[in-house]
Amino acid sequence: MNCPSCKKEVAADSYFCLWCSRFLPAPEIGIKAGLFSRWVAWVIDPLLAFLLWGVAVTVLASFAPELGALGAIVFPLGYSLWFLVLFGEGLTPGKKLLGLQVVHHQTGEIPGFITMFLREIVGRFLSGLFFGLGYFWAIIDKNAQAWHDKLAGTVVVKTGKNRLAATFLVMAVAVPAVCGIGVVLSTTFREGSFPSSGSSQGTVPSTSPFSTHRKDDQINNGSQSSRSTRSSQPLSTSDGGGTSSRAQTSSRVGSRPMDRERRYAAEKGQPVEEIPGEAVAIREQTRADFSKEQPTPIRTEDQWANRRGQAIELSLRWLASHQNPEGYWDADGFSAMCPSGDRCDGPAGRVKIDEEGVDRQNAGKNADSGITALALLAFLGGGYTHEEGMYADQIDRSLSWMIRQQRSNGDLGGQATHFERMYCHAIATYALAAAVSIAHDPASQGRLLEPLRRAVAYSLDNQNPDGGWRYTSGQSSDMSVFGWQLIALRCAEVAGVSISDSAKAKMVQFLKDRSLGQNRGLAGYRLVGGQPQPESESMTAAAFFGKQMLGITRENPSCTEASNYLVQRLPRPSRHNLYYWYFGTLAMNQYGGDQWRQWNEALHDAIIPAQRQTGHAAGSWDPLPPWGEYGGRIFSTAESTLCLEVSNQYLPVYKVGRN
Numbered sequence: 105m106n107c108p109s110c111k112k113e114v115a116a117d118s119y120f121c122l123w124c125s126r127f128l129p130a131p132e133i134g135i136k137a138g139l140f141s142r143w144v145a146w147v148i149d150p151l152l153a154f155l156l157w158g159v160a161v162t163v164l165a166s167f168a169p170e171l172g173a174l175g176a177i178v179f180p181l182g183y184s185l186w187f188l189v190l191f192g193e194g195l196t197p198g199k200k201l202l203g204l205q206v207v208h209h210q211t212g213e214i215p216g217f218i219t220m221f222l223r224e225i226v227g228r229f230l231s232g233l234f235f236g237l238g239y240f241w242a243i244i245d246k247n248a249q250a251w252h253d254k255l256a257g258t259v260v261v262k263t264g265k266n267r268l269a270a271t272f273l274v275m276a277v278a279v280p281a282v283c284g285i286g287v288v289l290s291t292t293f294r295e296g297s298f299p300s301s302g303s304s305q306g307t308v309p310s311t312s313p314f315s316t317h318r319k320d321d322q323i324n325n326g327s328q329s330s331r332s333t334r335s336s337q338p339l340s341t342s343d344g345g346g347t348s349s350r351a352q353t354s355s356r357v358g359s360r361p362m363d364r365e366r367r368y369a370a371e372k373g374q375p376v377e378e379i380p381g382e383a384v385a386i387r388e389q390t391r392a393d394f395s396k397e398q399p400t401p402i403r404t405e406d407q408w409a410n411r412r413g414q415a416i417e418l419s420l421r422w423l424a425s426h427q428n429p430e431g432y433w434d435a436d437g438f439s440a441m442c443p444s445g446d447r448c449d450g451p452a453g454r455v456k457i458d459e460e461g462v463d464r465q466n467a468g469k470n471a472d473s474g475i476t477a478l479a480l481l482a483f484l485g486g487g488y489t490h491e492e493g494m495y496a497d498q499i500d501r502s503l504s505w506m507i508r509q510q511r512s513n514g515d516l517g518g519q520a521t522h523f524e525r526m527y528c529h530a531i532a533t534y535a536l537a538a539a540v541s542i543a544h545d546p547a548s549q550g551r552l553l554e555p556l557r558r559a560v561a562y563s564l565d566n567q568n569p570d571g572g573w574r575y576t577s578g579q580s581s582d583m584s585v586f587g588w589q590l591i592a593l594r595c596a597e598v599a600g601v602s603i604s605d606s607a608k609a610k611m612v613q614f615l616k617d618r619s620l621g622q623n624r625g626l627a628g629y630r631l632v633g634g635q636p637q638p639e640s641e642s643m644t645a646a647a648f649f650g651k652q653m654l655g656i657t658r659e660n661p662s663c664t665e666a667s668n669y670l671v672q673r674l675p676r677p678s679r680h681n682l683y684y685w686y687f688g689t690l691a692m693n694q695y696g697g698d699q700w701r702q703w704n705e706a707l708h709d710a711i712i713p714a715q716r717q718t719g720h721a722a723g724s725w726d727p728l729p730p731w732g733e734y735g736g737r738i739f740s741t742a743e744s745t746l747c748l749e750v751s752n753q754y755l756p757v758y759k760v761g762r763n
Contacts, residue, residue, distance in 0.1 A: 141202050142242075142260055148198030196224070199260070209247070209259045219256050227252025412748050415712050416486050419745040422723030423479050424498050426738070431501030433738045435468060435475040446720040450727040452736030465521055468734040473509065473518030474528030475735065476502055477535035478742035484538050485749035491544055503539055506532055507555045514562030524734075526566070526575055530588035533559040537592060540599035541756045553600065560596045563589055564607050571614030574630075582630035583618060586611075587646030587687055594653045595757040608654070615650055625665030641673045645687035652694045653760060663695065671699045674706035677714065680728045682743040685710070689750045693758065704751060711744050 106112065199205065206223065208215055215223070231238025231251040238251030253259055426441045426448070428434055435452035442448050453469025468475075480502045483495050490499040509518045516532035517525040536559060540552045567573060572581025573589045590611060597603050618636060620626040626639035627647035648666040656663060670692060675685050685707060692703040716724050724741040727733060732740045753759060 141204065141262075143239075145196065145198030145202050145204055148201060149196050153197075203262060204260050205262075206258050206260055209249070209253070209257050215256065215258055219258065223252050223256035223258055227255040230255065411712055412708060412751075415715050416745055416748055418715065418723035419725075419741055420483060420486055420488075420495065420723075422721070423482060423738070423741060423745075424495060427479070427498055427502070429501075431503075431505030432472050432476040433479045433502075435471045435736055435738060438736075438738055442720050448721045448724065448737055450732070450737030450740070452727075452734065452739065454733045454736075464523060464734075467521065467523035468736060468739070470519040470521055471524045471528050471735070473506065473516055473520060474524060474531045475738045475742070476506065477516075477528070477532040478746070479738060480506075480535045481531075481538060481755075482742045482745040482749070484535070484542060485746055485752065485755050487752065487754045489542055489544070490539060499539070503536070503552065506536060507551075510555055510558065513565075514558030514560075516559050516562075522575055526573055526585050527588060529559070529562065530573075530585065530592045533563060534588065534592035534595055537595035537599045537601070538755050538757065541595060542754070556596055556599060557601055560593060560601050560603070563593060564604070567607060567610060569610075570617065571610035571612070572618075580631050581614065583627050583643040583646050584629060584683070586614065587650060590650045590653060591690075591757060594760060595755075598756050598760060611650070612654055615647060615654070618647065619662070621662075621665050621669075623661035623665040625662040626669060639669075641670065642681060642684040642687065644669055645684055645691050649687050649691040649694065652691060653757075658695060667692065667695050667699050671702055674703060675710040676706070677710050680710075680730075680732075682731055682740065682747070685747050686743055686750075689747050690758070693750050707747060711747060715744070 206215060206220065207213060208219075227238075227250075231241075242248045242250040242253070247259060249259060423433070426433065426438045428438075428441070434440070437451070439447040439449070439451070451469075452471060452475065453466035455464045455468075456466055458464050480499060483499050488495040488499060490496055490503055506516060510516050515525075515529055516536070517529040518532075520528040533556070536552060536556050540556055543552070563573075566577040567589075568577065568579070568581045570581050572583070572586040574581050574585055593603055593607075593611075615627075616624075618627050618631075620628060620636060620639045625644070625648070627643040628637035628639050629643050630637060644666055648663070648670070651662065670688050673679075675688070688703065689707055692700045711725075714725055716722050716726065721737075724737055725744045727735065727737050727740045735743075749755075750758060
């Protein structure tokens with residue numbers, strides 16, 4: 105036969121012309137592949153991997169997110185294995201689809217795995233140097249060899265039918281169809297697992313255990329005691345959505361926590377106590393709120409309210425995934441629950457010396473009891489209980505851990521140190537009382553009430569003569585610790601634990617003594633040299649809510665001054681302060697009206713967009729100053745969630761001061 109290029113005679117079985125150094129079109133091997141088809145095959149390799157990976161992950165994730173995550177890891181391994189198999193045949197996925205073959209440039213034989221590895225890995229790296237000069241070299245080379253071909257001694261030839269058009273046609277139909285099936289399956293699965301339910305808003309009786317201090321002049325000097333009491337009609341708590349939907353929880357299979365508590369009560373011989381007065385009314389109303397399903401009214405703000413609900417559920421999912429198996433949340437070690445390579449940052453206790461030069465001893469690092477209590481409150485505030493539902497196990501384990509680590513004197517502070525100990529105890533007492541107050545099964549009292557009584561006794565034993573609390577007993581009290589202690593004691597009273605009149609009177613007196621402003625509606629942090637520090641937004645919010653818990657009327661000038669002060673300092677991302685935002689939300693929700701609407705809208709705009717949406721941290725909030733560096737990511741996430749949950753009114757203490 106003759107060479108088609110130089111016309112010289114060559115051997116019939118030759119693949120290479122010795123006269124002009126060109127390849128011959130051997131019938132069983134094929135002719136040289138064009139540069140365009142080779143470049144298309146090079147593009148197809150990563151594109152095909154990406155498309156198939158996306159389809160696989162979408163379909164698997166439609167059944168369960170865990171399967172999607174598993175597919176994201178396993179599929180690349182399988183594709184890589186297929187790639188290696190084709191390597192041994194002198195192919196890549198793109199070349200196989202276009203009917204191309206890599207052969208030895210002299211013998212026409214299929215190269216081995218080592219040659220293909222040298223060509224595809226080492227050679228392509230060299231070809232990519234100098235802006236891909238090695239690839240463009242094939243344009244000027246007489247045998248259309250790129251640098252990686254020359255390194256491996258190979259050439260690409262056509263061996264079969266081009267399947268590119270048919271492949272893309274199939275993928276154009278199959279990929280959208282598979283993705284559509286995945287979306288349908290995902291929607292069906294989620295709707296089946298999380299059926300929506302309506303929500304309710306109940307009214308609360310106007311009677312108050314604090315009625316002996318209900319007159320305005322008991323709290324504010326110079327106030328008019330003759331003002332009429334508030335109407336029995338509750339203030340509007342609508343935040344725009346009016347009501348909020350809560351995922352309807354399903355009963356747990358097998359032994360439920362309430363069954364364990366019945367057995368516990370029977371074994372211990374502990375009676376179920378009757379809770380009189382306002383506590384019964386509030387608890388019964390709350391239980392009705394949990395169980396009744398009411399139609400959700402059509403409102404223009406429904407979409408906005410749904411954003412809040414989605415943010416809460418995403419947050420609770422993140423919190424549940426970072427709970428220690430023993431039941432607590434580790435303030436500075438929660439990242440141990442994260443997968444390797446995608447750990448959440450933001451441990452607690454990152455401040456040694458604060459901006460004023462005070463040694464804070466890395467406060468928050470050992471605050472597991474307080475952080476656990478905040479996380480527990482986030483679940484309870486979302487409408488979940490330890491008795492039933494999708495988070496019953498998480499809540500039940502956290503309650504068990506809190507009870508186990510309580511000291512004999514009632515202290516729930518755990519391993520917390522000087523600066524955070526009294527905070528942790530107060531917040532843990534608050535969480536324990538909240539769990540009791542929303543329990544459906546009276547047998548739960550046998551397990552939770554006695555630890556709650558001891559915790560309340562510890563708080564009252566450490567109440568200072570001035571009526572408040574600070575880091576340790578005997579110090580001049582501050583409004584910050586006082587705010588948490590008051591809400592804990594008020595919630596405990598709703599749960600059925602009595603608080604002495606003398607303790608209440610001292611709390612009222614503390615608020616009177618620390619009130620500032622023209623109408624005594626403002627408050628500062630503490631006394632310095634016997635004089636109160638200037639008013640601040642955080643302390644004003646804590647004092648405002650405290651007065652509401654003690655029965656002050658909405659029409660009191662003190663409330664007007666406080667609400668105007670807060671509404672002029674609405675939540676803003678540039679002024680991040682979760683302590684202020686939580687107590688401000690509690691107070692403004694109690695106050696109601698247009699000012700509550702302004703506050704709540706600003707709060708949502710400040711909190712919801714800041715929630716993490718990607719990675720393992722999705723659902724959490726970054727631990728921003730001033731308090732995130734102390735409390736860490738668990739604190740920031742739980743506290744942000746609590747702020748969003750206030751308008752849901754699931755915790756009975758949120759309703760106490762509404763009349």
